[in-house]
Amino acid sequence: MGSKESKLVLAVAVVAALQLTWHWFITTQTTVAQTLLRLYLLHNAHSRKSIAGYLDLAIPVIVLGLIIGRIGSKAEVQPSGNLICGNRA
Numbered sequence: 001m002g003s004k005e006s007k008l009v010l011a012v013a014v015v016a017a018l019q020l021t022w023h024w025f026i027t028t029q030t031t032v033a034q035t036l037l038r039l040y041l042l043h044n045a046h047s048r049k050s051i052a053g054y055l056d057l058a059i060p061v062i063v064l065g066l067i068i069g070r071i072g073s074k075a076e077v078q079p080s081g082n083l084i085c086g087n088r089a
Contacts (some may be wrong), residue, residue: 004071019060021054
């Protein structure tokens with residue numbers, strides 16, 4: 001596995017660990033966790049949406065997209081024939 005691939009795997013693992021830690025924390029019985037859980041599950045009466053979707057989907061996707069873009073911007077450009085045939089330069 002190359003350096004770029006290992007950076008990507010590490011980034012996905014870090015985002016997954018942060019998500020697991022966040023969900024574990026809001027289930028604990030502390031005052032702070034219970035307050036955050038109420039805010040996390042609070043729905044806006046006008047839009048009928050909560051911030052849960054942003055914390056669970058939008059923010060991790062944006063972070064991973066930025067990391068993938070940064071890693072990909074430093075990648076070498078290969079002719080498409082090499083990619084189709086499986087030849088590596």
